[in-house]
Amino acid sequence: MTQPNAVHDQRVGMWFVGARGSVATTATIGALAMAGGLAQRTGLVSELPEVAVAGLPPLEGLVTGGHDVLETPLAHRAQVLADAGVFPPSLVAALAEELAAADSRIRLAPRLGTQRETAQAVEQDIRAFREDNNLDRVVVVDVSNTEPPASQRPELDSLAALEAALDAGHAPLPTSSLYAYAAFRAGSPLVSFTPSPGATLGALTELAKEQALPWAGRDGKTGETLVKSALAPMFGTRALKVRSWASYNMLGGGDGHTLADPRAAVSKTTTKGAGLDAILGYHVEGPMHIDYVEDLGDWKTAWDNISFEGFLGTRMTMQFTWQGCDSALAAPLVLDLVRLTARAHERGENGVVGALAFFFKDPLGGIDHTLAGQWRTLAQWCETLGASA
Numbered sequence: 454m455t456q457p458n459a460v461h462d463q464r465v466g467m468w469f470v471g472a473r474g475s476v477a478t479t480a481t482i483g484a485l486a487m488a489g490g491l492a493q494r495t496g497l498v499s500e501l502p503e504v505a506v507a508g509l510p511p512l513e514g515l516v517t518g519g520h521d522v523l524e525t526p527l528a529h530r531a532q533v534l535a536d537a538g539v540f541p542p543s544l545v546a547a548l549a550e551e552l553a554a555a556d557s558r559i560r561l562a563p564r565l566g567t568q569r570e571t572a573q574a575v576e577q578d579i580r581a582f583r584e585d586n587n588l589d590r591v592v593v594v595d596v597s598n599t600e601p602p603a604s605q606r607p608e609l610d611s612l613a614a615l616e617a618a619l620d621a622g623h624a625p626l627p628t629s630s631l632y633a634y635a636a637f638r639a640g641s642p643l644v645s646f647t648p649s650p651g652a653t654l655g656a657l658t659e660l661a662k663e664q665a666l667p668w669a670g671r672d673g674k675t676g677e678t679l680v681k682s683a684l685a686p687m688f689g690t691r692a693l694k695v696r697s698w699a700s701y702n703m704l705g706g707g708d709g710h711t712l713a714d715p716r717a718a719v720s721k722t723t724t725k726g727a728g729l730d731a732i733l734g735y736h737v738e739g740p741m742h743i744d745y746v747e748d749l750g751d752w753k754t755a756w757d758n759i760s761f762e763g764f765l766g767t768r769m770t771m772q773f774t775w776q777g778c779d780s781a782l783a784a785p786l787v788l789d790l791v792r793l794t795a796r797a798h799e800r801g802e803n804g805v806v807g808a809l810a811f812f813f814k815d816p817l818g819g820i821d822h823t824l825a826g827q828w829r830t831l832a833q834w835c836e837t838l839g840a841s842a
Contacts, residue, residue, distance in 0.1 A: 463510040465795045466588040467787075468579055468641065470632045471597035472519025472559045475706055475751055476646070478530045479539060479784035480596075481517045485551045486544050488513045496785035498811075499792045507835035509792040510589075518558035518582045519594075520575065520632075527556035537750050539780050558582065568626055569619040575635035583639075590798055592791045593636035594644045595629055595651055596783075603627050603650040612663065615656035626654075633657050637664050642798045644790045645670030646783070648815065658804070667797040667806050669790055672814040675782035677702065677755035677775050678728070682824040684773075685732040694762040697738040698729060701756045705749035706779060728814070728822035753779050786812050796838055808834035 467484075469477040486492035494500045499509055528545065531552060535542040545552070563574035583591045603609065608618040608625045615634075618625050626634060629649035636643045637652075637660045645651035645668065652661060652668050661668055674682065677700060688695050730736050755775040763769055790812055797806050810816030811827035821827055 462514070463795075464514040464516060464586070464588045465510045465791065466582055466586060466591035467515060467517045467519075467791050468582060468591050468593045468636075469517065469519030469521075470593065470595040470629070471521060472517070473521040473523050473525055473527060473530050474596055475530075475534060475539070475780040476596040476783045476787060477517075477519065477594075478527060478534060479780040480787045481527065481555050482531050482540060482544055482548060482552065483784050484512055484515050484517065484788055485548050485555070486540075488515070489548070489551075491544060491547060496781075497789060498786070499789040503832040504789075504793075504835045507793065507796050507838035510795050512788070512792075515788070515791065516558070516586050516588060517555050518560075518586075520560055520562040520578065522562050524561065527559065528552045534751065534780065539751050539778055558586070567619070567622050568624045568631055569622070572619070572631055572635045572638065575632060576639040579636065579639040579641055583641075590795055591639070591641045592644060592794050592798075593632065593639075593641045594646060594787055594791060595632060595649065596646050596787065597629065597632075597649070599647050600627050600629055600649040603630065603654060608656070610655040612656045612659040630654055630657060633668075634660065637661050637666055637668075640664065640666070642666050642794045643668040643670075644787070644794055646673045646787060646790070648672035652805075653817065662804050665801070665803040667794055667802045667804065669794050669806050669809040670813060670815070670817050673783050673786050674812060674814045675779065675786065676753060676777050677757065678814045679824070680755075680757075680773065680775055682728055682732070682822060682827070685729055686823045686825065688759075688761055689733050695733055695737050696760045696762055696768075697740075697758075698760075699739065699758045700741045702741075702743045702753065703746045703749060703755075704743070704753035704779065705745065705747050706751045728816075731822045751778055751780050753777060793835075800838055800841060 471477055487494055498504055528549060531545045535545050560578050563571050565571045565574055579591055606625050608614045627650045629651045633643055633652040634657060643652055648671060651670060652658060729739060757773050759771045761769055790809065793809060805818035807818030808830050810819030811831045816822065
């Protein structure tokens with residue numbers, strides 16, 4: 454699809470935090486395959502006419518890089534995912550040279566003495582990536598493991614207090630927030646695709662504004678919550694009272710293993726459950742469980758049981774099961790968000806971009822949790838961007 458108003462020689466970098474993880478690997482091989490004409494663009498919201506009208510940077514101009522704590526070659530990681538059925542094995546062979554080049558742009562995550570030193574090293578890597586690859590801009594994408602919620606600390610509330618703490622050798626930032634800090638210092642927009650604290654801390658929202666940088670978040674909406682945000686409005690507009698909405702989730706892979714830790718699971722269950730009460734306008738009892746099942750690998754299954762009340766108090770139920778491949782659902786949204794956030798940066802927007810709430814479980818900057826409402830907001834925003842080109 455040819456995009457109206459697209460700047461076809463624009464080069465945008467995607468700097469992944471967790472560059473050898475399943476989502477980043479799938480996004481990388483997907484971008485390479487689509488740019489090379491080896492795969493259809495199914496699943497890319499940014500290719501729909503209502504969004505493409507914004508004049509987005511082309512897929513052909515996307516360049517990947519990033520940090521990871523692992524040294525596993527990207528091609529090996531891609532082969533593991535292909536063998537598990539996430540994407541066709543033939544793509545790994547066909548894109549061997551491109552994957553090797555992408556792997557050469559991944560750096561080991563720095564682990565230095567202080568958070569100030571680590572943040573400076575991350576910032577330098579992002580700046581070098583932009584300069585070495587002749588990029589117009591770099592969007593940092595956090596697809597790393599989910600962290601527990603951040604503790605309340607006064608040095609996280611204001612930028613001045615945070616800078617003083619870092620200068621004193623303290624380590625107040627969660628890892629996701631440390632990367633957000635470094636991204637903003639490097640002049641890069643940010644996409645928080647996990648439910649980790651990231652840029653939500655007061656000091657970092659202040660820094661983004663100061664640097665005139667847009668950012669988007671948080672926690673990509675890929676499966677069960679996507680269904681909820683489309684289905685829950687049906688009950689409201691038909692005046693049916695939802696009495697309870699119970700959710701049971703099973704998943705494998707790295708994300709499932711991380712969420713086996715109850716502390717990390719709190720971040721996920723909080724974002725997953727945030728929208729239901731807002732959509733319906735009243736509190737709904739909603740027990741939610743997430744269990745790690747190693748055998749499922751990159752696949753996840755969600756089973757929901759909805760109890761509702763109809764005319765004359767008649768009690769009824771609805772159940773649904775969602776089974777999907779986590780990385781194949783998330784990767785195209787990552788590509789969408791990079792292109793949209795890059796366009797927002799090009800147009801001078803700064804702070805959290807509420808129009809991108811459509812993509813997130815916890816739609817920061819937006820007040821509408823319904824999928825249809827979020828879609829309208831996104832389409833209107835994209836039309837405005839296209840008109841201003």
